[in-house]
Amino acid sequence: NHDFDVMSAARNWRVDAPAPTPPAQVVGELFASDVLTLEELKTRLSKADYRSLRGTVERGERLNPAIAETVALAMKTWAMERGATHYTHWFQPLTGATAEKHDSFLSPNGDGLAMATFSGKELIQAEPDASSFPSGGLRATFEARGYTAWDPSSPAFIMRHANGATLCIPTVFAAWTGEALDNKTPLLRSTEALNRVVTPALHLFGASAGTRVGSSMGVEQEYFLIAEEYFYRRPDLVMTGRTLFGAQPPRGQELEDHYFGAIPDRVLSFMTDAELQLYALGIPVKTRHNEVAPGQFEIAPIYEDSNVAADHQQLIMQVLRNTARKYGLVCLLHEKPFAGVNGSGKHCNWSMATDAGENLLEPGDTPHENLQFLFFCAAVLRAVDEHQDLLRISVASASNDHRLGANEAPPAIISIFLGSELTDILDRIDSGEGGRGTAAGLLGLGSSVLPPIPRHAGDRNRTSPFAFTGNKFEFRAAGSSQSISFPVTVLNTIVADAVQSLTAELKARLEGGMDLDSAVGELVRDTYRQHRRIVFNGDGYSAEWHHEAEHGRGLLNLRTSLDAIPHLTDPKNVDLFGRFGVLSERELAARQEIMYDIYFKTVNIEGETTEYIAQTIILPAAADYLGDLGAVRIASRAVEATAREVCQLTDELYDALQALREQNRTLGGDEMHDKAHHVRDHVLPAMREVRQAADRLEKVVADKHWPLPTYRQMLFVK
Ligand code: ADP
Ligand code: MG
Secondary structure, eight states: OOSSOHHHHHHGGGGGOOOOOOOHHHHHHHTTTTBOOHHHHHTTSOHHHHHHHHHHHHHOOOOOGGGHHHHHHHHHHHHHHTTOOEEEEEEOBTTSSOEEEEEESEEEOTTSOEEEOOOHHHHHEEOOBOTTSOOTTSSOGGGOBEEEEEOTTSOOEEEEETTEEEEEEEEEEEETTSOBOBSHHHHHHHHHHHHHHHHHHHHHTTOOTTOOEEEEEEEEEEEEEEEHHHHTTOHHHHHHSSOSOOOOOSOSSTTOOSTTOOOOHHHHHHHHHHHHHHHHTTOOEEEEEEOSSTTEEEEEEOOEEHHHHHHHHHHHHHHHHHHHHHTTEEEEOOSOSSTTSOOOBEEEEEEEEETTOOBTTSOOSSHHHHHHHHHHHHHHHHHHHHTHHHHHHHTOOTTGGGTTTSTTSOOSBOOEEOHHHHHHHHHHHHHTTTSSSSHHHHHTOSSSOOOOOOTTOTTOOSSOSEEEOSSSEEEOOOBTTSOSHHHHHHHHHHHHHHHHHHHHHHHHHHHTTOOHHHHHHHHHHHHHHHHGGGBOOSOTTSHHHHHIIIIISOOOBOOSHHHHGGGGGSHHHHHHHHHTTSOOHHHHHHHHHHHHHHHHHHHHHHHHHHHHHIIIIIHHHHHHHHHHHHTOOSOOHHHHHHHHHHHHHHHHHHHHHHHHHHHHHOOOOSSHHHHHHHIIIIIHHHHHHHHHHHHHHHTTSOGGGOOSOOHHHHTTOO
16 A cells, blocks of 8 residues: 555644734734835944945945954854854855855863954855865866855845754855855846946936946745645655656646635645745745646735845745645745646846936836937847857756746747737838838837837736836846846846947947937837837747747747857857856856756766666556456456556557666766766656656556655645
8 A cells, every 4th residue: 555645634734823923013023024224224334334335235335344343242142142153155056056164253262261353354255175066177176175155135045944043144255266156246247237337327327326227136936735645655746846757637627627726725824834934034925826837826025125135035035935834735946846737937137227216117207218228228139139048058957948939838949928009019110101201100109109019918918938018128038947147147237238338339329419309219110119029918828939930030049958058158148257256167068067067967867767666666566556456366357458567568668668778877978068968968858758657657556556756646635
């Protein structure tokens, strides 16, 4: 019989039912209570020190090392008041996860007592051993050390666990050569680049001196929940995050009854618990709902400055994972945990805003505001068209390959959905409609402002990888498990590049004596004409689009990660990232190497896990069942036919397993690049063959002999 208990999977959580949710006022007080905000620091620092720190946080001024000592003391006191016993520099190595190494505030002294230490030096810099983090060759083994440096632009916070708390200090992580070993450093550099370039453009539109520009980001996170009981009975989920076996259930998502349906009590309790923790961390969670697939859900906070949003995104994933366990559930963040049902993505809503809160991608109420809006829209069109490759690379991973271009997921082709209103405006600008031949006419601005562009246009297209949604662009190709840092870095940098070019062109026209309206009008028209191939408002999932994109429009279709990754070090991209000081050629090459490395290791682990499960779990189950059938003494056509079928499928499984075994033992070459191609071209197909035979067996072997929890069970426990 099964050695797992379906009933316990379903019942589990009631054992330690959650505490009741506090009333709304209390929740209000909870918000950011575990975050060391600037307001909090203001009460704890001298006026001069506070002003100095604020200059660093808000205006990017150089950190004054002289204030580190007092800030460290304030941090320590604040954290200990809240029960923290340890502190850690919290950073984002190139694994895509976060890393922490805890040190105690308490250190034993001569009297056997403990006293708290945490100095300014410890705050500003630490030297974790970098040898176990991927460096892509940036760190020679003889110099294993890396250093972490405090990032004052993201506030410190307290992470709580069942019996304690830790002060986490957001930090960047670099090699001693100064080369970035993390995802945060290039993100900060790209934000600076965007500010450097967009501010002069805004000045042409009359912005006041001293204006700063940053990017904003709001992330919708999709995830699955399954019963813990099932998770730990599935070595594939435990080892790889996805099911490597599993026949399609009789019922999947075809009834479309789950999406936006009532949220089951157990799940709602989990969500509420997670949200309360996220509030305390100052994360403005706003939305929760069921997603398309059974067992799939979504959480989304309100947008924030992208650097903070990137940190918060990592925390959201961590809190979801930790909290699920309290409810007897496991949160799956993998892009495709279950074949044949919807995968999980992470929609990255991106825009640019001034420090005064003006959204640069928001159509305004006046012709002047709309000039500016169209200028920045044109820049995004140009950026996405010229750097399709980089956007594709920024979401490339072995796990996202199962989702991108597959059913119910954006295609691997990058295009922009503009919606009918904005497309119509650009078409009218292009055709010069609106009369008079003047720029005002050209822009359709002669008499009145642009037609209102609804934020939630009726024809919202869910199949586009990059959609204008009224006052921001939504990049939908990102995978559910990934860090958003690199996608944001790419967005910031490619748009900075386009804005810089367009600003130069605009300046040239103005210096040639043109007025602003005409100059912007011509610029938008020319940019649209040049890059309109990237605009596609139709069905991105259709076969016709794939054909048209590639053959009609010459857009890139980098189907798998390994098709995309080589382009990272194309001369165009080395030049781009170099010009803006975001990533050097060596840093790019290192990232490329790490991407190959992680791709190879991911598939390699999957190949080995498939082999192990097929040989030691599924084959024995089939054999047991054959034994049962063979023991039947009465001649029965049903028993004989079933035995024949099981026998044949078991042999098929065995043959496929032999083939996989051979591929698992082969490396395909010495270079990481070759190994990665080997696993994509030989191991993945061999795994599919093994799975096919196994999934057919699952439908024939007696339920009591089937050793793995099935899709039918895992997806429907609520
Ligand atoms: P959807 O229609 O995709 O559900 P929502 O209005 O719910 O859109 O927003 C989705 C995400 O986009 C939220 O996180 C929201 O805060 C974010 N968002 C809204 N405006 C902006 C902006 N200007 N910049 C970045 N993100 C934004
Ligand atoms: Mg969305």
